[in-house]
Amino acid sequence: METLAAGMFIDWEQLTGQSKFVVDMVSVPIFSALAGLITNWTGVIMLFAPVRFTGFYVPGLKSIFPFLPRKLQILPTFAPNGVLGFQGFIPCRAEKMASLIVDKSIARIGSIGDFYDQLGPDSLADRLARSARPEIRRLTEEVIEKEHPNLWRSLPDAVKETVLQTVDDELPDISRRAFEKIGDNIDELLNVKLMTVNYLRKKPEVLRDIIKGMAVPELRFMVKIGALGFPMGILLALWLSFVHYSSDHVIDHAGPGAVTIDLPGPVSDIVHFVPAWLWVVGGAALIGIFVNIIAIKVVFEPGEPQPRYKYLWKQGLFAKRQHQAAAELSHMLSAEVLTVANFANELLNGAGGDKTVEFIEEAVSEEARRILGPLMTIAENSFGVVDVEALERDAGSAAVAFAPTLFYDPEFNREQAEKIDAFATEKFRELPPEEFGEMLYSAIEQDAWLLYAHGGLLGLVVGALHILIFGA
Numbered sequence: 349m350e351t352l353a354a355g356m357f358i359d360w361e362q363l364t365g366q367s368k369f370v371v372d373m374v375s376v377p378i379f380s381a382l383a384g385l386i387t388n389w390t391g392v393i394m395l396f397a398p399v400r401f402t403g404f405y406v407p408g409l410k411s412i413f414p415f416l417p418r419k420l421q422i423l424p425t426f427a428p429n430g431v432l433g434f435q436g437f438i439p440c441r442a443e444k445m446a447s448l449i450v451d452k453s454i455a456r457i458g459s460i461g462d463f464y465d466q467l468g469p470d471s472l473a474d475r476l477a478r479s480a481r482p483e484i485r486r487l488t489e490e491v492i493e494k495e496h497p498n499l500w501r502s503l504p505d506a507v508k509e510t511v512l513q514t515v516d517d518e519l520p521d522i523s524r525r526a527f528e529k530i531g532d533n534i535d536e537l538l539n540v541k542l543m544t545v546n547y548l549r550k551k552p553e554v555l556r557d558i559i560k561g562m563a564v565p566e567l568r569f570m571v572k573i574g575a576l577g578f579p580m581g582i583l584l585a586l587w588l589s590f591v592h593y594s595s596d597h598v599i600d601h602a603g604p605g606a607v608t609i610d611l612p613g614p615v616s617d618i619v620h621f622v623p624a625w626l627w628v629v630g631g632a633a634l635i636g637i638f639v640n641i642i643a644i645k646v647v648f649e650p651g652e653p654q655p656r657y658k659y660l661w662k663q664g665l666f667a668k669r670q671h672q673a674a675a676e677l678s679h680m681l682s683a684e685v686l687t688v689a690n691f692a693n694e695l696l697n698g699a700g701g702d703k704t705v706e707f708i709e710e711a712v713s714e715e716a717r718r719i720l721g722p723l724m725t726i727a728e729n730s731f732g733v734v735d736v737e738a739l740e741r742d743a744g745s746a747a748v749a750f751a752p753t754l755f756y757d758p759e760f761n762r763e764q765a766e767k768i769d770a771f772a773t774e775k776f777r778e779l780p781p782e783e784f785g786e787m788l789y790s791a792i793e794q795d796a797w798l799l800y801a802h803g804g805l806l807g808l809v810v811g812a813l814h815i816l817i818f819g820a
Contacts, residue, residue: 380581384574403433636807651782
């Protein structure tokens with residue numbers, strides 16, 4: 349016991365002239381506070397970094413991996429073929445987190461039809477018509493000349509001009525009818541969950557920025573609350589002193605006037621069943637775990653304000669900051685995920701892309717038949733059979749091919765993002781505080797046990813360091 353009462357290199361009681369009680373009451377709280385701060389600081393870092401898996405090959409790991417417990421296999425520390433490393437919890441779970449974001453947030457504030465309405469289909473149609481107008485004459489000529497070159501070349505210039513002018517005049521209505529047809533079938537054409545999951549899975553750094561962006565104050569608080577290790581360290585120091593001064597060794601060697609605690613035999617056996625060094629490392633580990641638990645509880649619970657006798661802090665910090673956090677979340681989603689470019693990409697190239705193309709081609713074909721009808725009558729009388737279906741198909745294909753030039757335009761996307769931002773902000777602010785807080789909590793709770801284990805492990809290390817320097 350005497351060996352452990354001093355550090356490995358320094359006898360602090362002799363050096364300072366103070367009792368072990370004083371040495372412990374000073375050193376243990378300081379070390380506990382450091383343990384809490386380092387635990388929570390590194391825990392927050394581990395949530396987000398690194399974004400991409402970083403590791404190295406370990407011989408034999410590939411053979412051992414199948415025999416590890418499932419809880420260990422799912423840790424973000426293993427990659428295929430025996431690679432050991434690490435990836436931030438949230439980027440590692442990008443697909444799952446993206447799904448949670450949809451289920452807990454986007455799906456709760458409106459249907460995909462609501463988002464489509466916010467984009468303003470009529471304004472989209474008018475913008476497309478304006479963008480297409482400089483090219484529409486060329487496209488019309490190419491469509492007709494492709495199927496019936498002799499017909500188009502033989503027509504008088506006045507007839508050609510009439511056809512081109514009619515198409516030009518009708519373009520806004522054609523565009524609006526195409527967008528209207530898409531809007532009527534938007535639920536089967538656009539899977540917003542699949543779009544979001546695919547996008548964030550490919551770009552985990554965007555998911556990281558979304559989570560961090562909407563919870564900056566809470567993440568800072570989670571680090572700072574690690575300082576609670578200090579008062580917890582005072583309790584641990586008092587307990588260590590109680591154990592020390594009640595031990596048989598101290599009582600037997602105590603001089604006159606020395607402070608000792610005489611415990612009944614059975615109680616003493618129970619108290620001293622665990623060695624002093626184990627109380628130190630075990631206590632430090634518990635502090636590392638507790639500061640993590642308290643941090644998460646204070647940030648997320650409760651959603652609705654509660655009496656202080658239930659919760660000293662009354663309401664979870666994230667739920668309390670709902671008004672501001674809603675704006676931050678909406679801004680990130682509208683700028684990175686719920687964009688016109690992503691919607692358009694999913695509509696044209698996603699699971700329902702073929703149907704979208706069919707609807708656009710159908711709408712354009714109907715208009716092409718109406719506009720080119722008189723010309724086709726002249727053509728059939730003068731040149732024989734005219735392939736009207738081919739003309740309609742080519743007209744629809746030309747419209748589909750041109751659309752992305754508008755939807756992927758950065759300036760246009762910024763304009764539309766403002767509408768989605770305002771809409772989503774309003775809806776998020778209307779959510780019950782408990783549901784709003786659940787959005788961020790659901791992204792963390794899945795791996796909360798890893799944070800607690802991390803806190804316990806760091807506590808063990810800090811406790812061992814304390815024993816090395818100050819003894820037990």
